[in-house]
Amino acid sequence: MSSPHVLLLGPPGAxxxxxxxxxxxxxxxxHVTTGDALRSSKEMNISHLDCEYDTPGEYMDQGDLVPDAVVDEIVEQALASADGFVLDGYPRNDDQAEALESMTDLDAILALDVPRDVLVERLTGRRVCEDCGTNFHVDFDPPDAEGVCDECGGAVVQREDDQPDSVRNRLDVFAETTAPVIDRYRDREAFVDIDGDRTPDAVWADIESTISEAIGAVEGQR
Known part of the structure; x- marks a missing residue:
């Protein structure tokens, strides 16, 4: 079976x-995410990009936004070393989407669609283990003991960016900068809208069948 190139899009909480x-x-x-790719490439030499700093880590240490040119290069390196991938969290804007088109072809472009009020409920109810990063939810998936991680015993807390005002701001930023990326792909043959307002298993069933069909189509063209 071919190793597919999959782009997964959707708002925070989808x-x-x-x-x-x-x-x-x-x-x-x-599984390629911009966060993981940045953390694993903190010491990468980017002096040839003529940016303010010479490594991505310097931006991260200062709390500054990493420029698109740096993110693009890090993602390109991550994709180049992967036989197949699912790209999650990139591209975040139209310029990054244009850069991605020069890096690789995509077999499946999946956009998770979830109503805003559901996203707010999901994100404001989310709790995260400070030690191992396991996610919980106060209504849908609480830890066995309140405030204690089932996996490692660490403290389960609400992240600052999951506070109601922060959540609404994140969704506003997504609507302004990343939603147009989804529209950019909407007419592509590889694009499929996925109803994300269902159980994870129901969403997965659609995703699995969509990718399997995409793999079959690619192999049939060879």
Whole structure:
């Protein structure tokens, strides 16, 4: 079976991380996220890009936004070393989408669609283990003991960016900068809208069948 190139799009709280991990396991591909790629490339020499700093880590240490040119190069390196991948969290704007088109072809472009009020409920109810990063939810998936991680015993807390005002701001930023990226891809043959306002298993069933069909189409063209 071919190793697919999958782009997973959607707003914060849509379930991209959960579904991307399932895609990576099921189709034996790399799960590429901008956060992980940046953290693993903190010391990469970017002096040739003529940016303010010479490594991505210097931007991160200062709390500054990493420029698109740096993110583009890091993602390109991550994709080049992967036989197949599911890309999660990139591109975040139209310029990054244009850069991605010069890096690789995409077999499946999946956009998770979830109503805004549901996203707010999901994100404001989310709790995260400070030690291992396991996610919980106060209504849908609480830890067995309140405030204690089931996996490692660490403290389960609400992240600052999951506070109601922060959540609404994140969704506003997504609508302004990243939603147009989805519209950019909407007419592509590889694009599929996925109803994300369902159980994770129901969403996964659609994702798995869509990617399997995309793989079959690619192999049939060879």
């Amino acid at each position: 379930g991209k991380g959960t579904q991307a991990r399932r895609i990576a396991d099921r189709f034996d591909v790399e």
